[in-house]
Amino acid sequence: MSKLNHQISLLELIQILSAHRQSIILNLHKLKEDYHRTGIKRVRGIRDINGDLITPWLQTEDIYPGDFVQMGVFAINRNTATINMLVRRKVKLVKAEDNTPMIEVAGLLANDLDNFNNYTIVKDGKVNVSALNIKVSNKQVFDLLKSKDVIKEDKFDFHAEYTIELDNLPLVPVNINFGNIDGLFTQLAEIKVVTSILSAYLRHQSDVFVSNQVEELKQHYLSKNLYLNFPTTQEYPETIDSRISYKIDFGNQDILNLGKLYSANQFLGRRYEVYDKETGEIFLKPTFELVFNDNIAVRQKAISARMKLTKVDDLMKPIFDDFLGININGKIGEILNKLDDHSLALLLYAQHAGKAVNREDLIAAMTTAYQKLAAYVEQMYQENISPMVFYIGATGLLPNKISAQSMSADELVTKYPHLQFSKHEQEGTFFEVGNSIISVYPQTEYYSKKSLAVS
Template sequence: MTNNKISLVELIQIFAQYRDNIIVNIKHLQEHYQRTGIKRVKGVRNENGELLQPWLRTENIDNVEYVGMGEFQFNRNTATINMLIKRKVKLAKFEDKTPTIEVAGLLVNDLNSFNNYTIVSDGKINVKSLKVKISSKKAFDLLKEKGVLDAEDFDFRAEYTIELNNLPLVAANSHYSSIDGLFNELAEIKVLTSIISAYLRKESDVFVAGQLDEFKKHYLSKNVYINFPTTNEYTDIHEALVNGTIESKISYKIDIGSQNILNLSKLPSANKFLSKMYRLYDKITGEIIIKPSFAIALNENLAVRHRLLSSRTKITKVDELMKPIFDDFLGLEQNGIVANILKKVDADSLAQLLQDKQAGKQISKEEMIAALTTANNKLEQYVEKIYHDKISPLVFYIGCIGVLPNKMEAKSMTAEEAAIKYPNLQFSKDEQQGNFFAVGDSIISIYAKTEYYSKLISVGVEN
């Protein structure tokens, strides 16, 4: 590692600070871009494997050489950094390019398309350089001071090439926050957001059901984001590997967990847990709902109770974490855990509505949907800040350097050793080959997983 240069992480922090003053040559980026994942194409395949195209397509409104600097996002469990670039697009019919101006009473001739470009993939530079123009002399001076620009004088007309390939990925003197207690906090929030998301799956606090149906027909989400169906460009993965369309690579995953639950992926979906532990039934007839889900749980004529579990049902630490949150949310037990989670993110309105509902007050569906939506957004922002500030930088460091930071002294354990010391942990097939570190009350996992990517450099985008 070259220590006398600014690190790529520090450079990205400067990009983020001055993103309104830097534009990127998108054509250069696309021409030299190597996909890090499988190329996906718009459409669905029928039972014969034929690709059926969507009846609509997007066309760039800003079909230009330069676009605004994207937002940089650190992956949550790999040493990967993506640059999310926003483009203005319009919808048009696939056959004759007739523009679609309005859907469900909403103008859609000025939509946003979002495309990810992977700057660093699993600790390796994927974009060697960016060609940019800079409109701020302060930004220019700072980048020059940090040694990434070799120009003498500021020229807002000039295009500068910023080389990324020769920068160290992280600074040698990087410092990282303690992760004690973070996993349990994230796990509780994930359980609650899973419940809320299940409630809101087909609901909107802005649009009615008929409008949502129209959006779906026009490949728009309820947030009015473009949402085309996509599929892999190949039909047979083994054939694609043989003919070189795709190749495999080893990706190293870094997860944060506790001494009881290895990582957040061990938590099942809200509907799956609802089906396992609870019964949804009609208040009047007592009829049991065969396929319970939170999507129908808002119906006033339905009630919920605990499911009678057989003696063979094993209660895990995941169940012990999730059940009090479900019980509180569903009104089966008033333990205050949901209100405490919501209080952290200033979502007291939902906490009050849930309390009123449990007290027998009539709450309109519209009022509940609005409160759920607001709370969900606040919870997601809170979690994103935890990852941004405390977890993703640490994950990136470990993925790039291959070891824990110096201040995190911990002896490596195999899955077998970790299972003996922490018997509640459950390991996937990939995790069984990993290494594990006890850091405070947390467990850091590092394990390899085989992934696939489209081999050829291609003009286009990383989806």
Template sequence: MTKNQIYLVELIQIFAQYRNNIIINIKHLQEDYQRTGIKRIRGVRNESGKLIQPWLITEYMDDTDYVSMGEFQFNRNTATINMLVKRRVKLAKFEDQTPTIEVAGLLVNDLNTFNNYTIVSDGKINVKSLQVKISSKKVFDLLKEKGILDAEKFDFQLEHTIQLDNLPLVAANNSYSSIDGLFNELAEIKVLTSIICAHLKKESNVFIEAQLDEFKKHYLSKNIYINFPTTNEYTDINDALANGTLDSKLSYKIDIGSQDILNLSKLPSANKFLNRMYRLYDKETGEIIIKPSFEMVFHENLAMRHRLLSSRTKITKVDELMKPIFDDFLGLEQNGIVEGILKKVGADSLAQLLPDKQAGKQIDKEEIVVALTVAKKKLEEYAENIYQDKISPLVFYIGSTGLLPEQMEAKAMTADEAAVKYPNLQFSKDEQEGTFFAVGDSIISIYEKTEYYSKLISGGVDNKMRYTNLI
């Protein structure tokens, strides 16, 4: 390691901070790019396996060698860094490429797509180098000071090759903040977010039902995201593995949990928990609604009560965490937990409306939908900040080094040993083969999981895309 050499994570942070001053040679990036996931193609297969393609396609509007530097994201439970590169696209008919200009009274001829490129995959460099141009002398001088650039003088027309594969991933002596209490905070946010998402599944605070139907016909979500149906490029996974289309690898997963709940994946969806613990019924007839969902809660003639549980029903720590939040949100018990979460994340409008709704006051449905939509965004942003600031850097360090940070002294445990010490923990098949560490009031899990990826794909791009909101 040379005197001025920096760590890859530090370089990524510089890229993120000055991304508006850097453009990337996208052709170079695609030339040797190796896909890290399974390639998916647009369309659905019929009973005979024939691919039926969507009647619309997308076309790039910026067919150029250079694109803006992408946004960087650290994976939440692997040592993986992704770069989302923004591209402009338009919708067109599959048959004759006729552009689709308008849908449901909204212009859709200028959308943005984000193609996902994996820079680091499970602690291994996946993109060896980036070819870039730099428009700011300040950024040029900073990268030169860090030993990243060879050029002597700033020239905005000059293309620079930035090597990534010769940089160490992380600093050995980095300091990581305490994770005490973070799991319970994230769990409460996830439960409340799930409840709100279930309410909003078919609702929009902007469009009417007829517009939503029109969006669906054009593969657009209610948030104006493209939502093409996709399927695997192969029809039989065993054949794909045998002929080399697919290969498998071991991915190391790192999860944060508590001494009662191993990780957030143990929490069921809001509607699933609703079915387990509650009954929705008609207030006039008393008729029980089979398979209730939060979408039905908007009906004024329906009410909620606790489900009468049989003696065989085992109440778990997950139930104990989720039930007070559900009870408070539904107005079955006033414990203040929902109001506390909403005010903490800045979702004051919903915090003010819920007590009135629970008291039976008439509130305009549109007002509730708007408040729910705002609260959902606030909750997701709050959780994302926790991950980016405190959890993802720790996960990346562990996944890339195979070690806990020096300040986290903990003895490794097997699943059997952890189960004896913490009997409420539940383990999946993969987790049963893992290693566990008690750090403060938290449990850090490290376990292997087999994943598949498409091979022999040069110039490909990971098939994960989202479209910016036009609203």
């Protein structure tokens, strides 16, 4: 459990570094020397049937090699007292056999790509990186960090390297403020349903590239968003160890957490029949990629005696009905109104009314809606949920402003018999806060025992 005192907390420091990251560069070499792996080490490539590693035919080369990089982007984990830092480096693609640069892929220059590495700064309420070594280019940022007593030097020197000690800071501030979580779960659950549908439909679609461009990008380990996407596999022989991590989740009196929701394609197959309008053939494993083809139709599936309907069905079914045009109830428009973006809802409702809708326009509207919804959810978490999760995980306590008695899974299910629990959740502790339920439960995590830097 962390001591709470009047020093700046690590959480507040991270917020300052995030706000002023453009004026700070980080000594990545020293970070790697201090770094302890928190997961299982993976290497690029796949294994053949004999277990031998087959490496990709392309690899990356740093464009600007050196010890320093721009200060990374920090994110609090949504379910644990963990803070990760995402570091970006500019790289180019080269052929593995002879280091020949790969200049052009799918009509795009491939000599200025981004490679991302995640570094865990705090893991499950314990500091994983003892210090950050930085240079500061802005005197006002230097003065701010000095006023917080994390830089000890008196004189600003843009050539100087400053060491910010992390392991002597309290993790959370004494008077931390939390947003109100009442009603947030239903909003997040509804948005997750819509983003799952959009993700399933857009899986092989692009609002920028045609299909053969997407395929060529894939062959060169690039996603349709131009992110590097090399296959990876576990490195072995490797010493694997395990530890218990406490996961903090939240839901409401109907659904324990977002993990209880079905994926879009799962729910499509559960509650609907997707069939060929001409032949009547019913697809046994339907996907949203099929749904918008001209010869494909969707209808509700008869509920079998074996099917047990749940509160998850109650939440997801109206959204699917509206999206598919089976029962137009305005749910999609209601959810997208949060973004002040009506284009996708208008196109869907026009399509359901039998009007011609351009496929490219629909893909573009879906892509925009997905991006905006994802950003909206991230903002909700970072402002209202993740700080609370971090506080609980770091201190082992509920925030002072939250008053709730702890309950076991047995006690909670007696009160709300429809709630569903996983094996891990059955071992948890639960707190009812207004119409929300906060869960804290153990999970086993595995990691490479050797202390190695992330490559």
